[in-house]
Amino acid sequence: MSEPVQPIIEFRGVSQSFGRKVILDDVDLKIYPGEAVGVIGPSGTGKSTILRIVAGLLTPDSGEVIVHGHRRQRSIEEGEKALGVGLVFQQSALFDSLTVAENVGFTLYRDSDLRPREIRAIVEENLELVGLPGIGDRFPAELSGGMRKRVSLARAIVINPEQHQQYKNILLYDEPTAGLDPVASTRIESLIRHLLSQDHVCCCYLIVTHQFSTIDNTTDRIIFLYDGKIQWDGSTADAYKSEHPLLKQFFSGSIDGPIS
Numbered sequence: 001m002s003e004p005v006q007p008i009i010e011f012r013g014v015s016q017s018f019g020r021k022v023i024l025d026d027v028d029l030k031i032y033p034g035e036a037v038g039v040i041g042p043s044g045t046g047k048s049t050i051l052r053i054v055a056g057l058l059t060p061d062s063g064e065v066i067v068h069g070h071r072r073q074r075s076i077e078e079g080e081k082a083l084g085v086g087l088v089f090q091q092s093a094l095f096d097s098l099t100v101a102e103n104v105g106f107t108l109y110r111d112s113d114l115r116p117r118e119i120r121a122i123v124e125e126n127l128e129l130v131g132l133p134g135i136g137d138r139f140p141a142e143l144s145g146g147m148r149k150r151v152s153l154a155r156a157i158v159i160n161p162e163q164h165q166q167y168k169n170i171l172l173y174d175e176p177t178a179g180l181d182p183v184a185s186t187r188i189e190s191l192i193r194h195l196l197s198q199d200h201v202c203c204c205y206l207i208v209t210h211q212f213s214t215i216d217n218t219t220d221r222i223i224f225l226y227d228g229k230i231q232w233d234g235s236t237a238d239a240y241k242s243e244h245p246l247l248k249q250f251f252s253g254s255i256d257g258p259i260s
């Protein structure tokens with residue numbers, strides 16, 4: 001009998017409050033290898049909070065978080081391992097005073113014993129992957145918003161070869177196409193898909209987005225979050241057809257319905 005496939009990310013009864021506001025209420029979740037999952041729902045429902053918990057930037061109030069089979073005990077700040085998770089923020093969050101190459105290779109310059117030449121080679125390879133070869137000496141201010149996002153993607157997929165990458169990258173995208181024109185959005189969306197097809201770069205991803213084109217082009221599965229709970233979980237195709245009142249209202253943008 002073949003071994004059952006293990007989830008790459010698992011939440012067991014995860015709860016998180018901020019002040020008196022319950023954001024996640026006993027959430028269970030499993031994400032499997034190869035999955036492209038959209039985390040959607042109205043503003044302020046805890047979508048980014050889920051990403052921050054997976055990334056190890058936040059330890060939930062209660063519940064278990066298992067990433068690559070390893071139970072997270074504390075946050076990265078408290079010494080927890082990153083466990084092969086790359087986070088692409090809504091704002092590209094590049095350091096303006098550093099070149100593109102210094103931005104992309106930032107963790108390698110800081111944490112590895114690699115020579116500058118070796119780091120530069122990895123940086124160039126990643127810039128090539130995101131379709132921006134040869135821009136390593138430029139500064140972020142000289143780039144368009146779409147290019148900055150691609151540079152931050154190149155940074156998110158950096159792997160330190162000294163650490164004998166134990167885990168394949170889980171990529172977490174927080175509104176990666178927000179504020180981009182439709183063509184720049186499509187470019188990022190294809191890239192997100194492309195990186196998942198590159199086995200050594202990305203094993204699965206979670207993407208938070210409000211943009212329908214991004215939902216269409218980058219997700220196969222949707223998790224709909226509202227009122228602290230996953231209210232709906234299924235294929236993207238089924239989500240669009242669903243008669244669930246929350247999904248119907250969300251996709252139609254109607255002001256009438258359960259979403260206040």
Ligand SMILES: Nc1ncnc2c1ncn2[C@@H]1O[C@H](COP(=O)(O)OP(=O)(O)OP(=O)(O)O)[C@@H](O)[C@H]1O
Pocket residue numbers: 018019023041042043044045046047048049050208
């Ligand atoms: N560190 C924090 N301290 C206090 N409140 C927080 C903190 N982080 C998030 N929150 C609150 O938790 C709620 C959920 O935030 P989160 O960013 O996860 O929502 P979201 O679904 O990603 O929203 P959006 O779609 O607007 O980006 C919000 O009300 C937010 O103000």
